Amino acid sequence: MALAERTAGVIVxxxxxxxxxxxxxxxxxxxxxxxxxxxxxxxGSLDGATPCSAADWAARAKAEIADIQASGRLPILVGGTGMxxxxxxxxxxxxxxxxxxxxxQVREAPVEENRARLEELxxxxxATLNAQDTTRIARALEVVLSTGKPLAEWQKRREGxxxxxxxxxxxxxxxxxxxxYARCDDRFAAMIQKGAIEEVKAxxxxxxxxxxxxxxxxxxxEISAYLTRELTLDQAVAAGQQATRRYAKRQYTWxxxxxxAGWPRFTEPLGISAALALLQPNG
Numbered sequence: 001m002a003l004a005e006r007t008a009g010v011i012v013x014x015x016x017x018x019x020x021x022x023x024x025x026x027x028x029x030x031x032x033x034x035x036x037x038x039x040x041x042x043x044g045s046l047d048g049a050t051p052c053s054a055a056d057w058a059a060r061a062k063a064e065i066a067d068i069q070a071s072g073r074l075p076i077l078v079g080g081t082g083m084x085x086x087x088x089x090x091x092x093x094x095x096x097x098x099x100x101x102x103x104x105q106v107r108e109a110p111v112e113e114n115r116a117r118l119e120e121l122x123x124x125x126x127a128t129l130n131a132q133d134t135t136r137i138a139r140a141l142e143v144v145l146s147t148g149k150p151l152a153e154w155q156k157r158r159e160g161x162x163x164x165x166x167x168x169x170x171x172x173x174x175x176x177x178x179x180x181y182a183r184c185d186d187r188f189a190a191m192i193q194k195g196a197i198e199e200v201k202a203x204x205x206x207x208x209x210x211x212x213x214x215x216x217x218x219x220x221x222e223i224s225a226y227l228t229r230e231l232t233l234d235q236a237v238a239a240g241q242q243a244t245r246r247y248a249k250r251q252y253t254w255x256x257x258x259x260x261a262g263w264p265r266f267t268e269p270l271g272i273s274a275a276l277a278l279l280q281p282n283g
Contacts, residue, residue, distance in 0.1 A: 002272045004038035004076055007279070010068045012061060013042040014079030014088075017217045019057065022048035022203050025196045026219040028187070041068075048203065048214035054087040061088050062162060074279075082254045089168070091161030093154035098146045106142045107211070114141050122150040169279045170263040172255050173270065180252070184244040188219065192237055197223055218243050 004011050013019060017027040021044035030040050041064045046052055061077070061084075068075040077085070106114060111134045118141045119126040125140040143151045175183075200223040208215055219240045226236035256265070264278065 001034060001037055003275055003279075006272070006276065007074045007076075009074035009076040010039045010041060010064075011076050011078055012064055012068070013040070013045075014057075014061070014077050014081055014084050016052070016057070016081040016084060016213060018043050018079065019046050019052050020044065020048045020214045020217075021046065022214055023199060023217055023220075025191050025194050025199050026217055028191075048206070048212060049208055051213055054081075054083045055092045057084050058088040058092065058160070065162070065166075080251045080255070082251070082258060086258075087161075089161050089163035091158035093151070094157055094159055095143055095151070095154045096147055098142050102146045103142050106138050106145070111137055114138055117141055118144075121145070122152075125151055170259065171270065171275060171278060172259060172263050172265040174252060174256060174265050174267050175269075176267065177249075177252070180248055181245050184248050185241045188241045188244050189237060191219065192233075192240075197226070200224060201227055218247055 001011075003009055011030075015027065017023060018029055019042060020027065023029075024044060029043055034040070042057070042060060045060075065075045065077075077088075079085070111132060114134075114137050115126060115129075115131060118129075118137055122140055122144045125144075126137075129136050129140065140151045143149070143154065147154070196219060200220055203214070203220065204224060204227065214220075222231070222236045222240040222243060225231040225239070226233055231239065
């Protein structure tokens, strides 16, 4: 926010949950006060019934960034969805369309069965994926079944990235784990008080496809279990806090190791003056 105010910048969302307008509380969408302080784009810009892939978001982000730059302002990309950021900067693999029947078979099969098939057809991908990562296992399997090539081969031929066309000033924030996890717990408890239960109730009443990204947002499953009386409120809050910490841990690991080594990483609070210095040509 301070960077946007001092540089006449525009904040552009790079978080996969914050693209949906259905979950302003659970996704910690910018408040009205924050929107008045600085312009925000791609926050709450999609209905939950519309799935948004990394490629979809990257295409929209490129258009917003170009428009912001054309007006002489600074785009400030904010968010922790690594695949979104990577797709925008590095481009996307030109994977052909997946055969609908193969996709249907893979998406309907248990994750254990898909993982076993992936270990046979693409052992490299199987070795790098979490055994319970349903979405990524399914994606890797459907690609190799439909195209005859493993996903890694397609990813070597990324296209459409803007990383080489912009003067990028990355800042990676890696706070201490104890501080981060305490914030996760406090945040989820605060969301309950601010209307997260009512938000999920309204979402469930829409009877959307449970496989849509918005239905997999952190907190939806846990609060749903409370609404159906499978969990008490305290149990649902504890489960939501645990899910948040687990996701933060995965984000932390990704940000610590996946971005280029030259991207500055900060484990201590970064003051506004230091952040502004990083934006200078020799920062």
